[in-house]
Amino acid sequence: MTAATTAINGNINGEWYLALAAVLFAIGAFGLLIRRNVLVMFMCVELMLNAANLTFVTFANMLHDIGGQVLVFFVLVVAAAEVVVGLGIVVAIFRRRASATADDFHLMKG
Amino acid sequence: MLHVTYLIILLPLAGFAVQVLFGRRLGDPLAGAVATLFVAASFVVSVGVFFNLLSQPGSVRSFNQNLWTWIPVGGLQVHAGLYVDPLSMTMVLFVTGISALIHLYSIGYMKGDRDYPKFFLYMNLFVASMLILVLGNNLLATYVGWEGVGTCSYLLVAFWFTRESAAAAGKKAFIYNRIGDAGFIAAVFLTFDKVGSVDYTTIFANLGKIGAGNITAICLLLLVGVAAKSAQIPLFPWLADAMEGPTPVSALIHAATMVTAGVYLLCRINPLLHASPDAAWTVAIIGAVTAFVAATIACAQDDIKKVLAYSTISQLGYMVLAIGSGAYEAAIFLMVAHAFFKGLLFLGAGSVIHGLHDEQDLKRMGNLRIYMPITFVTFAVGWLAIAGVPPLSGFWAKGDILENTWAAHPALWAIGLATAVLTAYYMSRLTGLAFFGKDRWKNQVPIDAATDFADAHHAEGAIPEPHESKWVMTLPLIVLAVLAAAGGVMAFATPHLSLAHWVDPVFTGTLYNDHESTSTLWKLGTLDGVVAVIGVFIGLRLWITRAERPKLEWAFLRHSWYINELFDAVIGRPGTRLAEFSSTVIEDKVIDGAVNGTATLVRRTGGQLKRVQTGYVRNYALWIVVGVVVLFGFMLSRVWWS
Numbered sequence: 001m002t003a004a005t006t007a008i009n010g011n012i013n014g015e016w017y018l019a020l021a022a023v024l025f026a027i028g029a030f031g032l033l034i035r036r037n038v039l040v041m042f043m044c045v046e047l048m049l050n051a052a053n054l055t056f057v058t059f060a061n062m063l064h065d066i067g068g069q070v071l072v073f074f075v076l077v078v079a080a081a082e083v084v085v086g087l088g089i090v091v092a093i094f095r096r097r098a099s100a101t102a103d104d105f106h107l108m109k110g
Numbered sequence: 111m112l113h114v115t116y117l118i119i120l121l122p123l124a125g126f127a128v129q130v131l132f133g134r135r136l137g138d139p140l141a142g143a144v145a146t147l148f149v150a151a152s153f154v155v156s157v158g159v160f161f162n163l164l165s166q167p168g169s170v171r172s173f174n175q176n177l178w179t180w181i182p183v184g185g186l187q188v189h190a191g192l193y194v195d196p197l198s199m200t201m202v203l204f205v206t207g208i209s210a211l212i213h214l215y216s217i218g219y220m221k222g223d224r225d226y227p228k229f230f231l232y233m234n235l236f237v238a239s240m241l242i243l244v245l246g247n248n249l250l251a252t253y254v255g256w257e258g259v260g261t262c263s264y265l266l267v268a269f270w271f272t273r274e275s276a277a278a279a280g281k282k283a284f285i286y287n288r289i290g291d292a293g294f295i296a297a298v299f300l301t302f303d304k305v306g307s308v309d310y311t312t313i314f315a316n317l318g319k320i321g322a323g324n325i326t327a328i329c330l331l332l333l334v335g336v337a338a339k340s341a342q343i344p345l346f347p348w349l350a351d352a353m354e355g356p357t358p359v360s361a362l363i364h365a366a367t368m369v370t371a372g373v374y375l376l377c378r379i380n381p382l383l384h385a386s387p388d389a390a391w392t393v394a395i396i397g398a399v400t401a402f403v404a405a406t407i408a409c410a411q412d413d414i415k416k417v418l419a420y421s422t423i424s425q426l427g428y429m430v431l432a433i434g435s436g437a438y439e440a441a442i443f444l445m446v447a448h449a450f451f452k453g454l455l456f457l458g459a460g461s462v463i464h465g466l467h468d469e470q471d472l473k474r475m476g477n478l479r480i481y482m483p484i485t486f487v488t489f490a491v492g493w494l495a496i497a498g499v500p501p502l503s504g505f506w507a508k509g510d511i512l513e514n515t516w517a518a519h520p521a522l523w524a525i526g527l528a529t530a531v532l533t534a535y536y537m538s539r540l541t542g543l544a545f546f547g548k549d550r551w552k553n554q555v556p557i558d559a560a561t562d563f564a565d566a567h568h569a570e571g572a573i574p575e576p577h578e579s580k581w582v583m584t585l586p587l588i589v590l591a592v593l594a595a596a597g598g599v600m601a602f603a604t605p606h607l608s609l610a611h612w613v614d615p616v617f618t619g620t621l622y623n624d625h626e627s628t629s630t631l632w633k634l635g636t637l638d639g640v641v642a643v644i645g646v647f648i649g650l651r652l653w654i655t656r657a658e659r660p661k662l663e664w665a666f667l668r669h670s671w672y673i674n675e676l677f678d679a680v681i682g683r684p685g686t687r688l689a690e691f692s693s694t695v696i697e698d699k700v701i702d703g704a705v706n707g708t709a710t711l712v713r714r715t716g717g718q719l720k721r722v723q724t725g726y727v728r729n730y731a732l733w734i735v736v737g738v739v740v741l742f743g744f745m746l747s748r749v750w751w752s
Contacts, residue, residue, distance in 0.1 A: 033732055106725025109723060109725030
């Protein structure tokens with residue numbers, strides 16, 4: 001696994017990027033779980049997606065495989081589409097309720 | 111003419127179609143006349159075919175015609191085919207001839223009935239079905255006719271279905287016949303399994319393939335069908351109840367034609383019976399017992415049609431006995447003669463019932479010979495013919511059978527002779543009560559529901575003076591009386607022209623040596639004639655003077671040996687109990703329990719599981735995270751421990 005330990009930009013190892021991505025992902029996940037504001041939860045989801053993107057890019061660089069970078073573009077496109085729909089829903093909810101707390105919406109309770 | 115044999119079936123079928131389409135518009139009496147014409151035309155074609163067949167040499171008198179392939183399924187190739195030979199020709203002739211006469215009679219008898227066209231519609235369909243039964247060249251074609259006549263029998267017995275008893279009698283006839291049909295179709299299956307074909311000629315050519323045990327099985331299964339259709343023990347009670355139908359129906363279907371279908375079938379499969387002496391013995395014993403039992407019952411019935419019904423069962427027993435004894439020709443002889451005199455007797459009884467305004471109780475008749483002379487004279491011919499008084503047709507036919515049973519086994523002959531005495535006695539009792547004695551119909555008889563049989567038929571109060579029936583009703587009586595009187599010529603015209611000689615090529619041979627010496631034949635014949643005259647004498651002597659003789663009418667016989675009660679106790683009531691058990695226990699507890707149990711299980715499980723669905727997004731997110739962590743943990747553990 002010599003590729004995995006190859007330095008990027010001279011002195012920073014790929015592991016650091018991966019660790020940063022993991023931290024970002026964890027922050028996003030915890031944020032999603034503990035925050036109630038719908039917009040903040042949305043931002044947390046974006047954080048997790050971008051953490052994944054960072055992982056892809058890092059591995060692409062480390063393994064010299066362009067596939068990882070290509071995949072990032074797909075994720076970005078999907079994320080953009082998701083934001084359009086998601087924000088649309090959020091705006092619709094705001095208009096009806098004037099509130100952005102996720103716990104107010106539990107119509108799907110069994 | 112042989113190539114237009116299908117017309118014989120097609121004409122009554124066309125009559126049926128005409129009645130279906132235009133019956134209501136034709137109305138009364140035109141519908142009846144049209145129906146009669148179609149059947150009469152069928153008779154004319156039959157006569158043509160008959161002479162065509164007669165013109166051929168004796169040994170090759172048969173004609174097989176496959177009209178089209180009816181069921182082409184792999185190895186099973188069933189043709190819609192006709193088979194004309196002396197046996198089927200004899201049947202066709204008397205079926206179409208008597209049907210035409212009875213259709214003519216019905217024009218008068220059914221006059222004013224609410225469903226006049228419908229009656230003729232059913233009658234034409236019946237004639238067509240009966241002819242399919244007779245002319246079919248394979249077991250399945252015969253089966254189609256067999257079912258068709260059964261259906262028409264049901265429809266016509268229950269023709270006055272608004273009367274509770276008629277509806278019940280129709281159902282009874284249908285159910286008893288279903289039992290027989292099951293036996294018949296099982297025999298067809300077994301035959302196909304062994305031979306690979308249901309054509310009669312193929313079956314008879316491949317008897318060796320079937321094996322002795324299977325031949326007996328096929329014969330006995332067919333015998334179940336025969337017992338139901340021809341009212342043999344133990345499946346005979348339906349025929350007595352079938353008298354609920356209009357009298358022409360009783361005459362045509364339940365005396366002359368349909369009930370002889372069983373006898374015809376046994377004749378048709380004679381090579382099988384010939385190959386299985388066990389089956390032949392069973393047939394003979396069932397026939398003998400039926401003949402005797404039914405004759406005893408007929409001695410104690412009050413309803414004129416019931417007497418004739420049990421008499422029919424008894425005569426059918428004779429025919430079956432003859433077949434079991436190997437005397438097929440004698441059976442056919444009696445079948446034809448019986449069609450003449452029993453058809454005559456039923457039509458005569460119908461004329462009496464008509465004249466007495468629907469009174470059927472013999473005890474309320476009497477002295478009718480003064481009021482209905484034509485009916486009386488013709489009825490008397492039928493009475494003496496069935497009693498076996500020489501030289502009328504019954505004497506020759508019955509003598510032929512008794513002589514053959516003597517050759518088969520003296521015990522069978524003894525039962526047959528005892529039945530002959532009883533036959534002469536009960537027919538004379540009937541005639542004595544109806545046509546001789548006092549004018550009992552003048553009496554104002556209160557109807558006592560307690561002592562009456564539930565199914566007795568009564569005219570209300572005093573009966574107006576009887577009158578002779580119109581020509582459409584008396585003409586068939588006269589024709590049939592001539593035939594019943596002169597039917598004996600079929601036995602001995604000349605050896606070359608006799609009925610026995612005519613049908614002989616159909617049969618492979620007799621089971622027993624029936625070539626008795628001439629002196630034995632003379633002795634047996636004389637004995638038959640003497641017992642017939644004695645029976646007639648006793649019957650008349652007893653019943654002309656008095657109408658009530660309780661000592662001679664045992665309750666045991668009045669109730670038909672309690673056979674209905676027996677079936678009710680053995681099959682009816684346990685069956686009802688089983689049905690009740692099924693409806694209250696199996697249906698309510700087992701089936702409903704299983705269905706409701708499944709529903710409850712699903713509902714309760716759902717009730718518990720729905721708590722998982724909180725509706726809070728964070729809960730779902732948490733579960734996703736937990737799932738991801740668990741999956742990662744699993745994958746990492748695999749990496750570490752590998």
